[in-house]
Amino acid sequence: MKFTDDMLEQMLSEHAEKTIEILDRSLPDADQISPHVFSRRFKRRMRRLIHPKKRPCIRQIVTLKKAAVFIMCVSFSLCALSINVEAAQTKFLGRIVQVFPDGVTVHYSKTPFSPVTPEYIPKGLSEIKRKQLHDSFYIEYRSENGDYLNYKQFKGNWTYDYNPENAENTPLNADENAVFVTENDVHRLIWVEGDFEYEIASSLSKEEMIKTAESVKSVYLSFSEETSSDSIKFVPSEPTYIPKGFSEYSYCSYKNSNSIQYLSEEHGCKNYLTFEKSLIDGSTYYYSSENAEIKTVQFKGIEATLVRRVSNEIPDYLLMWVDKNFMYSISASDISENELIQMARSVRIKLSHSNGFTQREAFSDEILNLPENLECVVHENSYGFIRMIYQGQNGDYLKFFRFLSDGTDYQYNLKDAAAVHVNKDRHAVLITENDKRILIWEDGGFQYNLISNLPKDELIDAANNVCIYINIHNEFTYSGGQDTEKFVPSKLKYLPDGMKEFSRRQHDAFLSISYQRENGDYLDFEQGFTALTSWGPYDQHTEDVQLSAEQDAVFVSKNGVNILLWSNNGFSYTLTSSLPKEELIKTAQNVIS
Amino acid sequence: MDGNTTIDDAFELMFEEYKDLLYHVAFKILQDRYLAEDAVNTTFWRALENFSKISKPVCPKTKQFLAIICERVSIDLLRKYRQEENISLDALDYNIIDTTVSVLPEEEGSLQAAIARLPKAYREVILLRYSYGYSAHEIAQMLSYTEMKVYKTIERGKRKLAELLQQEKDDNDI
Numbered sequence: 001m002k003f004t005d006d007m008l009e010q011m012l013s014e015h016a017e018k019t020i021e022i023l024d025r026s027l028p029d030a031d032q033i034s035p036h037v038f039s040r041r042f043k044r045r046m047r048r049l050i051h052p053k054k055r056p057c058i059r060q061i062v063t064l065k066k067a068a069v070f071i072m073c074v075s076f077s078l079c080a081l082s083i084n085v086e087a088a089q090t091k092f093l094g095r096i097v098q099v100f101p102d103g104v105t106v107h108y109s110k111t112p113f114s115p116v117t118p119e120y121i122p123k124g125l126s127e128i129k130r131k132q133l134h135d136s137f138y139i140e141y142r143s144e145n146g147d148y149l150n151y152k153q154f155k156g157n158w159t160y161d162y163n164p165e166n167a168e169n170t171p172l173n174a175d176e177n178a179v180f181v182t183e184n185d186v187h188r189l190i191w192v193e194g195d196f197e198y199e200i201a202s203s204l205s206k207e208e209m210i211k212t213a214e215s216v217k218s219v220y221l222s223f224s225e226e227t228s229s230d231s232i233k234f235v236p237s238e239p240t241y242i243p244k245g246f247s248e249y250s251y252c253s254y255k256n257s258n259s260i261q262y263l264s265e266e267h268g269c270k271n272y273l274t275f276e277k278s279l280i281d282g283s284t285y286y287y288s289s290e291n292a293e294i295k296t297v298q299f300k301g302i303e304a305t306l307v308r309r310v311s312n313e314i315p316d317y318l319l320m321w322v323d324k325n326f327m328y329s330i331s332a333s334d335i336s337e338n339e340l341i342q343m344a345r346s347v348r349i350k351l352s353h354s355n356g357f358t359q360r361e362a363f364s365d366e367i368l369n370l371p372e373n374l375e376c377v378v379h380e381n382s383y384g385f386i387r388m389i390y391q392g393q394n395g396d397y398l399k400f401f402r403f404l405s406d407g408t409d410y411q412y413n414l415k416d417a418a419a420v421h422v423n424k425d426r427h428a429v430l431i432t433e434n435d436k437r438i439l440i441w442e443d444g445g446f447q448y449n450l451i452s453n454l455p456k457d458e459l460i461d462a463a464n465n466v467c468i469y470i471n472i473h474n475e476f477t478y479s480g481g482q483d484t485e486k487f488v489p490s491k492l493k494y495l496p497d498g499m500k501e502f503s504r505r506q507h508d509a510f511l512s513i514s515y516q517r518e519n520g521d522y523l524d525f526e527q528g529f530t531a532l533t534s535w536g537p538y539d540q541h542t543e544d545v546q547l548s549a550e551q552d553a554v555f556v557s558k559n560g561v562n563i564l565l566w567s568n569n570g571f572s573y574t575l576t577s578s579l580p581k582e583e584l585i586k587t588a589q590n591v592i593s
Numbered sequence: 594m595d596g597n598t599t600i601d602d603a604f605e606l607m608f609e610e611y612k613d614l615l616y617h618v619a620f621k622i623l624q625d626r627y628l629a630e631d632a633v634n635t636t637f638w639r640a641l642e643n644f645s646k647i648s649k650p651v652c653p654k655t656k657q658f659l660a661i662i663c664e665r666v667s668i669d670l671l672r673k674y675r676q677e678e679n680i681s682l683d684a685l686d687y688n689i690i691d692t693t694v695s696v697l698p699e700e701e702g703s704l705q706a707a708i709a710r711l712p713k714a715y716r717e718v719i720l721l722r723y724s725y726g727y728s729a730h731e732i733a734q735m736l737s738y739t740e741m742k743v744y745k746t747i748e749r750g751k752r753k754l755a756e757l758l759q760q761e762k763d764d765n766d767i
Contacts, residue, residue, distance in 0.1 A: 015704040016720055019705040023709055
């Protein structure tokens with residue numbers, strides 16, 4: 001008998017799946033493999049993959065620094081903190097800069113460090129040395145027979161350098177985990193609890209080390225304690241001198257910081273230069289001085305720290321300084337020190353800022369090469385959030401959202417989602433619900449959503465054009481305004497029949513909930529600060545309506561999209577829907593502020 | 594998959610379950626913990642890109658799928674870092690990866706046992722095509738192959754399978 005191609009095709013279609021059972025036996029089960037202690041670098045990369053939406057704001061700022069070659073958190077080895085080495089400590093405009101032989105730490109906070117000591121100390125040991133720095137606490141114990149125990153408490157986010165093969169996970173205090181490392185006959189127990197990280201290094205048994213670790217009471221610092229001391233308003237700045245060949249590549253602005261990245265492309269090589277300004281917020285940065293020189297430079301009466309590191313024969317620079325409650329930094333590679341300092345001298349308040357947003361380019365060009373026949377009917381910006389709605393005569397629509405990706409989260413059904421790429425290498429999720437498609441991706445600290453009934457290819461094409469534009473002109477600057485007001489999300493007491501929550505996005509100044517029905521009807525509810533929201537312009541399709549005796553609203557309708565807008569108690573609300581006006585009014589009347 | 598499970602939840606579940614296994618697979622090939630971690634990271638990226646066809650985050654099928662991707666990613670990394678462009682894929686397969694598949698006596702003679710005995714390079718492409726239902730284009734992207742190579746590998750795999758089946762038949766006839 002000869003096996004024809006058709007026969008083989010059929011056999012494979014029917015039996016290939018069952019082969020998995022046989023092959024499964026050649027792979028070990030999870031419990032047969034010793035767990036690997038993954039590096040911080042790996043965990044950081046995976047966090048971006050698993051929870052791309054859940055990064056706190058400060059992490060995003062740190063992420064921006066990735067372009068600079070200097071790395072924030074590097075190995076802080078035992079000897080770095082060992083007080084055998086005299087640390088040079090200088091007061092730096094009320095902030096502390098500490099220069100160690102292997103690095104420099106800069107701390108920007110007035111908040112005192114809260115040291116805790118172990119309540120249990122193994123028998124025979126007595127304290128011989130104790131030292132407290134601005135962000136760490138150290139005690140050295142010794143016994144008469146030469147045993148030792150060094151206890152350290154850090155505030156911050158250190159990376160410990162050890163070979164995972166020498167490490168094992170060790171339970172601590174029932175629900176905590178520590179890592180026990182044995183290297184070069186030194187035992188170390190490392191754990192994180194509360195807002196601090198701890199380490200015990202000792203010649204004693206593992207059990208004694210664990211017992212000592214379990215006697216350390218955890219300490220929590222509240223976030224407000226760190227940040228509330230400064231009530232200074234943040235104003236963005238920018239350097240007015242930019243080295244030749246560089247041009248602005250991206251601009252990011254946060255509540256208390258702004259960052260500008262410049263790019264030069266010479267001979268096919270990309271070279272980045274990053275300027276950042278932030279309100280002093282209690283952050284501690286540690287810069288490795290491996291292969292680096294650290295020195296103090298002066299300009300305009302300001303003392304700045306310059307770190308120069310040579311890797312692959314190209315020097316990398318980091319210049320950082322503090323001026324009037326703000327921290328500045330410029331990171332660059334392959335430029336001269338003089339240019340770096342000239343750039344620092346030229347830093348000015350950003351001239352284009354005002355109380356709200358500034359706009360460098362026309363709004364309607366937000367998406368280049370729009371699909372044919374679509375026109376912009378709504379555009380809105382608030383607190384870094386942009387919303388644009390495009391509509392066509394034939395009922396086509398395209399909604400564009402851009403907002404800061406700080407802690408925002410949303411949910412969708414897995415069965416409707418697929419992974420796609422936009423702008424060459426951006427990972428995006430495409431969700432298809434009946435005729436509606438939603439494309440979600442992240443770029444440059446922003447999250448982007450496109451919602452449309454257009455075909456997948458046209459949607460991706462629109463996304464590609466958004467990215468290109470945004471990369472060239474990240475144009476919005478938020479410069480304060482509602483810093484002190486608390487955003488209180490509202491609730492909908494009434495929902496039209498059959499409407500189910502489809503997605504929800506929320507951050508500290510914005511709430512957006514999308515509902516939809518099985519028949520494709522949708523209802524989007526949005527809430528933001530009134531002072532930070534601008535609407536329009538809308539055309540002749542607007543109508544004034546009354547929600548109650550005291551409450552007016554504006555109704556906009558075009559090509560089957562109905563929008564109801566109103567303001568109440570300092571908040572602006574928007575309902576966007578395919579439902580009739582009456583349903584929108586009824587829903588709006590039942591919003592609990 | 595449960596309709597209420599988000600991609601994030603499902604993906605995290607899959608990650609937690611298989612991260613150590615994939616590290617084990619990658620380290621076996623690369624013998625370098627940093628490169629092995631890179632391989633695991635890339636594997637999960639590729640898995641996310643092809644997540645729509647993963648029916649359950651934790652099941653033998655998903656485990657096998659991840660292992661196939663991880664091995665291929667690791668081999669590519671190894672090739673890149675050793676700069677041994679002239680090492681053939683098959684040489685790497687046979688020298689580095691243990692291709693022994695244990696077939697139980699009751700499975701002997703079955704078609705799935707014959708598929709399992711195919712050379713690894715053929716088997717993984719055939720499984721991705723016929724068991725997981727990926728297109729040649731998708732497989733090419735996953736394994737960093739050209740589409741032509743995917744087609745050729747499937748073709749060669751089928752020929753090898755026919756050979757194995759014929760041999761088995763002849764043995765039984767004797």
